[in-house]
Amino acid sequence: MSDAVIKCESVYKIFGTNAKKMLQEANGNVDAKKFQDNGCIVGVNNASFEVSKGEMLVVMGLSGSGKSTLLRCISRLTDATDGKIFIEGQDLLSLNNKELIELRRNKMGMVFQSFALLPHKTVVENIAFPLQIKGIKTEESISKAMDMVKLVGLDGRENYFPRELSGGQQQRVGIARSLAVEPDIWFLDEPFSALDPLIRKEMQDEFLRLQEKLQKTIMFITHDFDEALKLADRIAIMKDGIIEQLDTPANIVLNPATEYVRKFTEEVPREKVLLIEDVMDPSTSNDLSDLKVLKDEIIENVAEKILTQEKSVTVIDNNNKIVGSINPTKIINTVFGGRKNNN
Amino acid sequence: MEYIKKYPKLFQWLFLLIVFFALCFAIDVPETYKFIRGQAEFVKDPNQSSYIFLGKEVRYYAFDVFWRLPPLLGWLPIWINDSLFFLMNEWMPIEFWNEDTQEFKTRPLVLQISRNLTAFMTFLIELIREILLGGLETIVAFTSWDWIDKNPWAELPGLPWTIVAAGATILSYKLSGKGLALFAGLTMIYISIFGQWKPSMQTLSFILVAAPLSFIFGLGLGIAAYKSKRIEKALYPILLVMQTMPQYAVLVPALVLFGVGDHAAVIITMVVAVPPMILLTILGLRAIPPEVIESGRMSGCNNWQLMLKVLIPTARRDILIGVNQVIMVCFSMAVISAFIGAKGLGFNLLLALNQLNIGLALEAGLCISLIAILLDKMSLAWANKQTDYFGNLTFFQRNKNILFFVATVVIGIVLAYAGTFLFKGTFNYFFEVPHNKGISTADFWNKGVDWIFDTFFVYIKAFNTWLIQDVLQPMRALYLRMPAVATIVLVVGAGYLIGGIRSALVVCGLTLFIALSPWWDRALVTAYMATFGVIVSCIIGFTVGTLCFQNKHSASFMLGVCDIFQTFPSFVYLIPVMMLFGITDTSVLIAVIVYATIPATRYTIEGLRSVPIGLHDAATMSGVNKFQRLTKIEFPLAFPHMMLGLNQTIVFALFMVIIGAFIGTEDLGQYILKALSDKKGAGIGFTLGICVAFIGLIFDNLIRTWVDKRKKHLGIN
Secondary structure (H helix, E strand, C coil), X not given: CCCEEEEEEEEEEEECCCHHHHHHHHCCCCCHHHHHHCCCEEEEEEEEEEEECCCEEEEECCCXXXXXXXXXXXXXXXXCCEEEEEXXXXXXXXXXXXHHHHHHHHHEEEECCCCCCCCCCCHHHHHHXXXXXXXXXXXXXXXXXXXXXXXXXXXXXXXXXXXXXXXXXXXXHHHXXXXXXCCCEEEEECCCCCCCHHXXXXXXXXXXXXXXXXXXXXXXXXXXXXXXXXXXXXXXXXXXXXXXEEECHHHHHHCCCCHHHHHHHHCCCHHHHCEHHHHCECCCCCCEEEEEEECCXXXXXXXXXXXXXXXXXXXXXXXXXXXXXXXXXXXXXXXXXXXXXXX | CHHHHHCHHHHHHHHHHHHHHHHHHHCCCCCCCCCCCCCCCCCCCCCCEEEEEXXXXXXXXCCCCCCCCCCCCCHHHHHHHHHHHHHHHCCCEEEEEECCCCEEEEEEXXXXXXXXXXXXXXXXXXHHHHHHHCXXXXXXXXXXXXXXXXXXXXXXCCCCHHHHHHHHHHHHHHHCCHHHHHHHHHHHHHHHHCCCHHHHHHHHHHHHHHHHHHHHHHHHHHHHHHHCHHHHHHHHHHHHHHHHCCHHHHHHHHHHHHCCCHHHHHHHHHHHHHHHHHHHHHHHHHCCCHXXXXXXHHCCCCHHHHHHHHHHHHCHHHHHHXXXXXXXXXXXXXXXXXXXXXXXHHHHHHHHHHCCCHHHHHHXXXXXXXXXXXXXXXXXXXXXXXXXXXXXXXXXXXXXXXXXXXXXXXXXXXXXXXXXXXXXCCCCCCCCCCCCCCCCCHHHHHHHHHHHHHHHHHHHHHHHHHHHHHHHHHHHHHHHHCCHHHHHHHHHHHHHHHHHHHHHHHHXXXXXXXXXXXXXXXXXXXXXXXXXXXXXHHHHHHHHHHHHHCCHHHHHHHHHHHHHHHHCCHHHHHHHHHHHHCCCHHHHHHHHHHHHHHHHHHHHHHHHHCCCHHHXXXXXXXXXXXXXXXXXXXXXXXXXXXXXXXXXXXXXXHHHHHHHHHCCCCCHHHXXXXXXXXXXXXXXXXXXXXXHHHHHHHHHHHHHHHHHHHHHHHCCC
């Protein structure tokens, strides 16, 4: 077993009465249209990937692309029709109900798009809920929940009811609840989609701050490509249940695998997404300008400096070691170059 | 031809009507046919045909099959009756240990179960009754009569009325606030001062047993149906029939199974009150957003935790609305089950009506209505109450209501004790005002009724004669003149045009059941009375609803009025109409109209209200005037909802028509009432009830199918 925390091997989820039988007949070659004619709907079609410890995988897709279904297969809120899912090496689909509950109580946390708070419990009671379900005493669970309240910045509102909070605050409660049992794996199902743009940005920054601190293994679902680029270590782009491409944000922007992915990348301001490292030339020559730039800089931040140079610029890493060079024309090509024909 | 292409539906309907009328004219009334008592009186007569099915002989007068179908289901009531009898008296005799005689005794299983069940119910009712009124039975249940004789002090003392009144007030205050508390206090004081305390508390004790039991069973079955598709499928048809089954009809089998008295009344009330509870439980659980359930699962809930800590609290509001429904049904049944010997206000009401003592009936009816309104408001307040956070309150703040109640108990007891000195030699009014020692307004009302009769007799009589001779009799004759085949063609055709082959088959089955029963004529009379009531109710309801909708306040006011009227136990409606119109069909029909106008009005207002505000604005910006907006925008969109109102109107009308049998009508209800006093009535009563339920279900099916289609067409949910 590799050290992957989540590992999927050709997972299928097909809705319909005789889905299993049809899948067997299809022999791994699922045609969504053919299935639909027979009254089956393909949710997830042959998904294989791994998420390693501390990594954030963002699954991006439009509505109906099967991204939420995929997440629900991995959290086993629905049972996958076929395939294998391993959580920390444990075969998820072979767990019985009791083991599954144990797993969820200790290892998993999930945040929902519509917050899914319990209307009859206060903020702190909502957060303490998973702990109390686990059987932890009321006092202990409340005091632990209070820590979570502080973590998400809701101090002073712990005795409010969900109905008295704004959307952003409610989602903070949702986040705190999902973190209360200190899970290793954190599922987020479009957590910020129901929020206003300004609040959404604030919550994304907050989320990055939390992840910096907690270093969870994350599967994050979104339909917002910009959000995916901003948050992800790696992005999986889904369409009709199929993962079209799974790669780092930079590679997706630079090398879209399919026409569908390209359409998303077209409007993306590359200078804001790509790092120097992504476009630099790993070879160096002696004829370089005096300017040195860090490889981890976003292009936008250093473009002006580089473009004032005539010669190529040296690229260094954090240890001041030279790792490559970059020519100003490359920057111009990347930012303004004919996008359709760009490599 | 052009028109046919333009309005194909219209022509299909026209064609159906033409066929219907053609059949009506083509098929003549057989010369020997006597309406109403035509087909199946159970008298021996050599002219009768007969057949034997399942060992039961059915005799009937045979007529042209096109005119009236032979009562091929005539064996059903006899069979049900015999089966019940067999079940109760012969099936599975088992030896049971008898405490009193200290020996084994052989008894049929069902009888034993029924006896144990009734004993348990009786115990529960007596317990609560004696807490409220005092008595011996509960203590006897735990000891014996001998023990009581030796210990004459051992008796539940009963609560003084002051304590019950204060308790109700405090509870109302806690649930809703000052307004309801004031209402609760005044109601209780009214009941006491007017000498209705004892019957009121008897009724209340009946409801305090029936309602919680119905709640528990309804909730349990609702959860089971939510969890298992199979249980839901099994329950669904029963629920449907129970929704339209007249409450009278279930009394009769209960009589056979459980005998006469409060216990039988409680059981039968549960049968009627559980279905709405089940429906609302399912509805509430279904309405929970799936993400909330998923969040519960991801929090690691097992099935029990999920149900108790996530699902039920989230569906709390719908479930409590179910409690409200249960309470309302219980009140309705509290009166109706007086027929099988339930004590309390209902019994007094029935007695007074039987003696035509309108004044007394009015007092009892007012009392039961007041208590019904009070409990209705309390349960609704409970449903809408948001949980509060108590963590940072002091002990006194948290428990002040309980502390207050304890204080009133003490004060009440002291008062009652003081009363024994104060009212020496007379009744202790601080403990309980005896039944006939309160203030009574009965004489006043009776005189009022007499005055009305003396003064307006001519007009009332003229109106009565006109209505009966010129409207009701012709309408009734027309209905009875319909040949069975024509009716079936009409109904099935309507089913086919509205909902396709499926609807047609369902409707056909329901109609055939009624047509093959021995009571087709009476079903037609029931249908005619209901139709008349529904037409008038709809005209009134739609007009009043539309008018009230023009103003926000009047709309809310009207809905409030509907709420209160709906709270009245259905029987209460008979009092004022008997007061004004005496014992005639007019009385029944007016009660039907008043009762059935409630849903017509309510659904009209609600339907008009549900038109999206955006459409209002769009219409206004297109420059419509008020009338155009109403006809072009609001009516078309509100119409599906208003049709659901029509559905409810039909059910309400049928209910009241059947209850109207108490006054004296010639429809199915009369037979149900007759069956109550018939030793072999159980099967007849039950079959009749099913017939009435099926009349309701025919319309229910047609209307619902149409509404669903229409809503889909308009894209509204």
